[in-house]
Amino acid sequence: MHIYPIRVYYEDTDMAGIVYHANYLKYIERARSDWVREQGLDQNAMREEDGIVFVVRRIEADYLATAKFDDRLEVRTTVRSVTGVRLVMSQDVMRGEELVFRAEVTAVCVTSDGHPVRLPEALRLKVH
Numbered sequence: 001m002h003i004y005p006i007r008v009y010y011e012d013t014d015m016a017g018i019v020y021h022a023n024y025l026k027y028i029e030r031a032r033s034d035w036v037r038e039q040g041l042d043q044n045a046m047r048e049e050d051g052i053v054f055v056v057r058r059i060e061a062d063y064l065a066t067a068k069f070d071d072r073l074e075v076r077t078t079v080r081s082v083t084g085v086r087l088v089m090s091q092d093v094m095r096g097e098e099l100v101f102r103a104e105v106t107a108v109c110v111t112s113d114g115h116p117v118r119l120p121e122a123l124r125l126k127v128h
Contacts, residue, residue, distance in 0.1 A: 002038060004031035006073040006093070018066040024101045025059070028091040031075035032105070035089075039126055046120065051112050057086070058106040065100045067093070073100065079127050080104070084118045087127075 006027050014020040036043060036054070047053050067073055073095050080088040086108055093101035109117050118124075 002031065002035040002077040004034050004075040004077070006030075006075060008067055008069055008071040008073065010069055013069050018068055019071075021063060024061070024063070024093060024103075027073070027075055027093060028077075028101075028103055028105065031077050031091060032089065032107070035077050036123075039123055041120060041123060046109075047112075050120075052109045052117050052120075053112075054107050055110050056105060057108045059103055061101065061103040063101055065095070065098060067095060067100050071095055082119070082124055082127050084124065085109070085116060087119060087123070 004027075008019055012019050012023045033043070043054065073093050076092045076094060078090045080090050082088070086106055089105050089107070091103045091105060092099055109119055111117055
């Protein structure tokens with residue numbers, strides 16, 4: 001499991017003082033990017049040298065509690081499955097032991113013109 005800490009800033013909140021719903025997607029995106037980096041993959045090099053990038057194909061999300069200004073959260077990312085072309089991850093946003101937000105994210109790789117390609121072998125071997 002990968003853990004990525006988040007602090008809720010004023011700019012993350014809506015008029016009611018709670019985290020705006022779209023910001024959870026930003027939080028989990030940052031956590032996935034950090035996870036990819038920890039796996040030893042350089043996404044800039046993937047794009048520039050191999051002509052491929054990660055894209056999100058699907059997200060299923062549940063908003064379970066509200067987070068507010070100055071809360072300390074963490075995104076817990078767990079790989080659920082990996083195939084030659086698809087990576088499925090579970091991402092939980094926690095406040096302490098309270099589950100605030102949960103998402104299941106399916107990511108794939110595509111070429112610069114949008115055609116699907118296999119996930120990098122180094123990633124498949126590492127997380128399989």
